[in-house]
Amino acid sequence: MALLEVNDIHVYYGSIHAVKGVSFEVNEGEIVTLIGANGAGKSTVLNTISGLLHPRSGSIVFNGKDLKGVAPHKIVQRGLAQCPEGRRIFLQMTVEDNLEMGGFTQPGASVAPEMEDVYRRFPRLQERRKQVAGTLSGGEQQMLAMGRALMSKPKLLMLDEPSMGLAPILVEQIFDIIKELHAAGTTILLVEQNAQAALSVADRAYVLETGAISLSGTGKELMASDQVRKAYLGG
Secondary structure (H helix, E strand, C coil), X not given: CEEEEEEEEEEEECCEXXXXXXXXXXXXXXXXXXXXXXXXXXXXXXXXXXCCCCCCEEEEEECCEECCCCCHHHHHHCCEEEECCCCCCCCCCEHHHHHHHHCCCCCHHXXXXXXXXXXXXXXXXXXXXXXXXXXXXXXXXXXXXXXXXXXXXXXXXXXXXXXXXXXXXXXXXXXHXXXXXXXXXXXXXXXCCCHHHHHHHCCEEEEEECCEEEEEEEHHHHHHCHHHHXXXXXX
């Protein structure tokens, strides 16, 4: 069953038509990835789903309910969390305070168990829980951004460029974590410039070019596609 349905959305920045009639769905338990060049509209699509931008037309349905006019924090409350591009953690606050901020839509009693769960998944964060987030390495900051998103107990986790700016060994670690989250039952919508890594974990994938979907298929199908190989996999 589709947990998220994006139906023919058109998004503008002023007079610029950034997203042109994009439609796709994410079924419960899947990893779906959007790949495409810089400026193709991938982050715009995620920001529209999470309520930070509004489509001029089209609809977004999450868990059977239309998200039109729903405030971003209410969308988080409904079970949709975004881990933004560039991490956007609170640099002056400690690791623990950042995680608490991620749980702000949850009843107080569930914050501690969720935090335990995040620390179990990311032992490095537990070691650094009293450390100011701005002093963490890039990989640790990415783990914190993902941990903070998980604090809201999302039904759907949206990850925007989780491997950006990380060394190859850390990219591998982040993708291992994505696979673990998926195995534990988290549904994931992944936007990622590292097409190779993204397609290798995806159940299904969509290619976005200049604001429109040009190709779709399973992760394996797109990995084998000549068009995708030439454009995104350096083949």
